[in-house]
Amino acid sequence: xxxxxxxxxxxxxxxxxxxxxxxxxxxxxxxxxxxxxxxxxxxxxxxxxxxxxxxxxxxxxxxxxxxxxxxxxxxxxxxxxxxxxxxxxxxxxxxxxxxxxxxxxxxxxxxxxxxxxxxxxxxxxxxxxxxxxxxxxxxxxxxxxxxxxxxxxxxxxxxxxxxxxxxxxxxxxxxxxxx
Numbered sequence: 001x002x003x004x005x006x007x008x009x010x011x012x013x014x015x016x017x018x019x020x021x022x023x024x025x026x027x028x029x030x031x032x033x034x035x036x037x038x039x040x041x042x043x044x045x046x047x048x049x050x051x052x053x054x055x056x057x058x059x060x061x062x063x064x065x066x067x068x069x070x071x072x073x074x075x076x077x078x079x080x081x082x083x084x085x086x087x088x089x090x091x092x093x094x095x096x097x098x099x100x101x102x103x104x105x106x107x108x109x110x111x112x113x114x115x116x117x118x119x120x121x122x123x124x125x126x127x128x129x130x131x132x133x134x135x136x137x138x139x140x141x142x143x144x145x146x147x148x149x150x151x152x153x154x155x156x157x158x159x160x161x162x163x164x165x166x167x168x169x170x171x172x173x174x175x176x177x178x179x
């Protein structure tokens with residue numbers, strides 16, 4: 001009986017010696033599954049990156065379309081205010097972030113929106129105490145009260161919002177005294 005068992009074990013060993021553990025079909029299915037899962041993972045990562053980049057393209061073409069008009073931007077010493085003019089070309093913006101910055105680093109930020117709003121220390125030449133963004137293909141002049149604000153900025157920077165997303169700074173101007 002022991003001899004017969006050893007004989008059968010040897011017979012089984014020689015029979016299986018040239019065989020593979022998995023059939024070729026099962027190996028092919030496993031390889032296909034690995035490729036499909038890898039492709040799905042790569043697709044998920046790439047589509048996420050592309051989605052974030054396409055949001056940034058909303059702001060791609062604004063460089064010269066929302067600007068500070070140098071000709072009408074200056075420090076009015078007698079009135080103790082800063083006059084600045086914003087020009088908007090053929091582009092729709094939701095609002096505009098305006099930063100008034102002192103040389104020492106102190107900054108005052110405010111938003112000029114598409115609806116008339118009152119902003120502390122800022123008035124508009126057309127709307128009086130309330131402010132509003134310039135229309136498409138238009139401009140507007142604003143006056144920033146230096147005494148009430150408590151700062152004396154030397155730089156103005158602007159950054160528009162398009163479809164709810166803040167774009168990078170579109171313009172920056174150093175403030176000189178008015179002639």
